[in-house]
Amino acid sequence: MSQVATYFFTLFALAGERLDDRKDRxxxxxxxxxxxxxxxxxxxxxxxxxxxxxxxxxxxxVEDLGGTVGAGE
Incomplete structure (x- = not known):
């Protein structure tokens, strides 16, 4: 019986941590x-x-380089 209780306690703790982590995200x-x-x-x-x-x-x-401004090329 204690193994089942330990399993469920671990499962509950893991689920709780994952849900708390999502709040922070x-x-x-x-x-x-x-x-x-x-x-x-x-x-x-x-x-x-x-x-x-x-x-x-x-x-x-542009003018120093010899180009024209606004030529639209």
Whole structure:
């Protein structure tokens, strides 16, 4: 009888650990999602803020290399 009780206790403990682990995974996935979203917002803000400066920089590089800007090639 004690072997059966030990088996069920072990099975219950294993199932409990697996269920607790899944709770942490869900929270971790949400946290990673929030981090990716915030990083995307920061990148968008940086591109918008520096857009004109970068356009001028790349236009100057293209013209220095002898190309034309906006040729659509």
């Amino acid at each position: 869900g929270a971790t996935a949400v946290e990673y999602g929030l981090m990716v979203g915030l990083i995307a917002v920061v990148i968008i803000v940086a591109v918008v803020a520096l857009g004109d400066t970068l356009l001028g920089l790349f236009t100057g590089v």
